[in-house]
Amino acid sequence: MRSESVNSKLDRRLLMNDFDELTLDPPGTIAVIGGGPLGVEASLYGRYLGYEVTLFETHTVGHSGEPKRNEPLPILPDQCLSSLAISALSAQHHESGPQVLPMTYGQWIDEGLGRLCQSDLLRGRVREHTAVQMIEMKPVETDDEDPDDVPDDFCLHLRNEGGDETAIFESVIIATGQGGEPKIANATDTSSVDYLFRITGNSDDLNSNDLNAHLRAGYRQISKIFASLMGREDLDLYRPKRV
Template sequence: MAVESPAQIVIVGAGPIGIEAALYARFLGYKVTILDSGDVGAYLRKWSHVRMFTPFRANCTKLGKSALAAQYPDLSFPLPDQHVTYGQYLEQYLLPLAESDLVADCVKRNHTVLSIARDSQTKSENFGQPQRSETPLVTLAKDQQGHEHVFESDIVLDCSGVGGQPNFIGGGGSPAVGELTARSHFECGLIDAQGKDAKQYANQQTLVIGAGYCAAFNICQLSSLARETLETHVTWITREAKATRQNGPVPVIEDDPLPQRKRIASEANQLVVDENGHLDHWPETTVKAIHFEPQTGHFHVTLEGKHSGVHTFDRVVASVGYRPNHEMTHELQLDLCPNTEAIKSLVQPEPNFYILGSKSYGRDSKYLHSDGLDQIRRVFSIIGDRENLDLYAEPPSKSNQA
């Protein structure tokens, strides 16, 4: 639905898509408030050691680079085809963008969004009717001191991502017995076993759970550490025996346009074949229960399947993917895929509410940053009712103008 500037837009999430969306909106004359439960790019900072699958040119925009060049003439960008780490991307692009004149005054850090709803209409009222958009959207957020604030807006862009919501390790996707208590003691996602986490995993017995690209990355890291610290041992459990037509559990796309992704998947699978004494792969195995023993710092993990039994580990790394948190949007009219919780369409039944970025893909791990940037372009063409609006477009060359 078309909304003319200077309307008010609330953006949830100060990650890459939230910051880029804010810049796009401010350039078009909209008023913007960005709410984030932490700081700008919090999950990029957590994964700062990880090299991005896609080159820098796929993770920046013409608009962003122009804004930075105007404000920081001496700022140098990575090369277009360079595969930078998340830390480099954060320091050399996203943080300067968040601190630029058009964006800096929009960001409210440490504001956790509790709810997004209509001002005077419940979820069940006026489905698909024009009057649904006649009352503003209200976003309730809690700051670091515990004070609650209400932000009224014409539009809400949910760019909150999925990084704060890891999947559970139970075999059916629900929490394993004891997981909710033990979860604060084990790591979810990506570790830095070659850097700041090396001492934590060196000469330890570590359980890695999962068969995706995060798991593959962690297996490669830990195997490299094991070659330097000989008492390091890794047990890798996966639900399936092997990926289709592969020698290991991680899917490898033969014609993968992202060579970094293919390399990590292939390397992890090869480590299973090599059987170097530091890595055991236990296929067709899931977690039934987990108990953390604070006196010893050990995990007692009950497994079921091909390698059933109770086993003890020093460390546990859960690399089982992420899911979107839709708690804040329970009062909105959304149309989500029942399998992945992804959006079925960029335009939702709830007028002027959009889910962008990795959250829009739900549990589907195929999301790339370039997908989110394309969503920004499309959303603002809808909001502005200008089909050809594209602030990311390159100007036509002189030869094309001739």
């Protein structure tokens, strides 16, 4: 469990937002499952907002694109990185953009996703070769008279080269694509679990037939997830700033 007091954790979780949903204020803890482009993007977005984010990937980041490593990307180089990603890479190089815009799948994985995972925002927060075997809903210990009003934590059962372990998070974003979602224990209806979000579609797939549309749809979902978490309907970090 986290070292903070239960009360401080509940204080940032039990406020109702404009959508009549529960919110989670930074620095709430979020697990992102799936190291494809949208999993990395969701992690980056959360870190921009001040959340404590950890990304879990069963293989390596961008693994689904490895079979096409030497093939050219089917989109323009500047379309495979979001404005947030370009800003994060630019900050590392103190330039107006990343040093190399990806031209092939391999460059996208190495120079794009890989460098983002080594940026100041995500360094040390990406756990490759770590499979989420199961997600267990874990009640929060509280003195509240009605504990049913307190949303459960998420206990992730993890497996890696070092063995099995567990980790507790306040929110989970699943970005594994179709068929890759871990089992969620003791939850009768996983479609309406508080603080559990899914980026729908093949969110870890670098081989989409319409890659640009696929990424843009994912960015919209990510923006809505964090707008809901923060209780700010107008929150959109992709929206150009007015000058």
